[in-house]
Amino acid sequence: MRPYRSLRLKLVLAILLIFGCLVSFLFYNNRYAMNVIQSQAADNYSFVLSSHVREMDQFLDVTRVYMGRNASDDSQITMMAVRPSSSLDYHLALHQTIRKLYSDLNYYSKLDTLFLYYESRDEFIVATLQNFQNRSDMLAAHKREIVSATSHNTKWSLMRLDGTPYLLKVIRSEAGIYMGALVSVNRILAPLNTGAVSDKAQTMVYLEGEGAVGGTPEMRKAAPALAEKLETSGKHYVQSGFRGSNDLVVGHSSSIAGMTFITVIPQGILLENLPYFERIIYAIPFVGLALFVIYLFFIERVLFIPMKRLMSGMRRVGQGLLDVRLANSGSHEFSYLVDSFNGMVTQIKELKIDIYEEQLRVQRAELRHLQVQINPHFFFNSLHIINNLIRVKKDDLAEKMVRHLASYFRFITKTGSAPIPIRSELDHINDYLSIQKLMYPTRLEYAIECEGELSGQLIPPLTVQPFVENTIVHVLMKRNDPLAVSVCVSRDPERPGSHYTIAVEDNGPGFPEEALQSGGAWNGPGDGEHVGIGNVRDRLRMFYQGGASIRLERREGGGARVLLSIPLTAASEGSELPKVSVM
Structure with a gap:
């Protein structure tokens, strides 16, 4: 037998080739990752943040259009402005309006509160996800602030209720009906701090003239400086000395609300696993060599020895020894081959007997035919x-x-x-x-x-x-x-x-x-x-x-x-x- 044609040698050479290519690729990939990961991380965080801000601005604009249309065109809302509060029409319209406001509140899921204010009656109609009475009392207490916030442009203003910051938009119809909406800033910020890289990578919202919401106290203190640095750089991300010389700061401002979303990612988060990964790569060749020796021993036991036994049995059958039977091995595949081989030898042996018996049956059939x-x-x-x-x-x-x-x-x-x-x-x-x-x-x-x-x-x-x-x-x-x-x-x-x-x-x-x-x-x-x-x-x-x-x-x-x-x-x-x- 020629050694270079054996399956054992071909299998060993193939494994060595694959192993060498894999180790080379790991070394190259480690070096390349260190050069690329920072720029990729900045792009990724910037994309996530800009997508969220763009989605929020679109939602706020859709809400503004919705309020302007309903304050002027909804027949139930306008009917309540002209009907006496004691009339049946007024109470029916009130019931329908409240149902509609709650239905719309569920549809516009980011909204916290929808309300109507009838100036002629000095009356609030409120649909809220919070405590109804508490929210109604708060709106009544800030009635003057709400009326002064009325505008028909796209901008939303900031308002604090019980210390919690909200985005406020109020639109007044020609009939003297005010329709407004409240959006919780914390609720807008929550998706950005869910599933973050770690507790060290945090996102906050900087409200112009109101300070920051979210993040750590240290981040909120540095928020004005970070917002100014992002604005002056003309880019969506900068390297900042906030917590380290190479911390990554990503920011995006809303186009229709006076707030800026800022995410701070320490460099350690981006590269903290690379040194360990590099040491692992250097250890891979030695570990791989030991595994390769164990693998060869394993392959010898489960593949080559059973294959050698099977080939030996085939040679003996080829020599006419039909009493050969192979012992079953542990491998399911070789057990199937051994069972098939033993069954084949048994069938060959029985076939020789069957041919002889068939000849006897033919003779008996001919004899019966003559009889x-x-x-x-x-x-x-x-x-x-x-x-x-x-x-x-x-x-x-x-x-x-x-x-x-x-x-x-x-x-x-x-x-x-x-x-x-x-x-x-x-x-x-x-x-x-x-x-x-x-x-x-x-x-x-x-x-x-x-x-x-x-x-x-x-x-x-x-x-x-x-x-x-x-x-x-x-x-x-x-x-x-x-x-x-x-x-x-x-x-x-x-x-x-x-x-x-x-x-x-x-x-x-x-x-x-x-x-x-x-x-x-x-x-x-x-x-x-x-x-x-x-x-x-x-x-x-x-x-x-x-x-x-x-x-x-x-x-x-x-x-x-x-x-x-x-x-x-x-x-x-x-x-x-x-x-x-x-x-």
């Missing part, structure tokens, strides 16, 4: 009938009997094992049934049908006649009732292009239940007088290599049916039988 060719009882009965016909001067019937009998015995004495056309088999059956008709003139009727194009198909001799003879022997001769027998050759309706059928039917008692459940494997009633169905089945199996089948059925209306399905063969065209022959 059923001449039935002495049938022969002597026929001679007895001829004698009686001659004695009663029925010479024409006697002549017909002799002619059919001669044709019948000529067929079984000259026919060997070579296949014959179907028309010859049907002629033979016609002779047999004609003889039986002369024996039982009032109790037997028969019919033979064959599609002309099938008359030249070749079948083994005496394939159909045993079924007809079984019907005569086991039905006609053992019962006093009239018997009708039919033989029909036609295309198989299920496979007309590849098979044809031969149906033998009678109106007798039908097959026993054990025959119907056997699927065609039944060999007869076992009384020793029948013509063996098993003999026919064996010859069909050998002749058609399993392509033919026998099915036993009960006929509709009573009786038995034997259905043979046989593959079409290339046969020369011959003389056709009459379509229907009835006696």
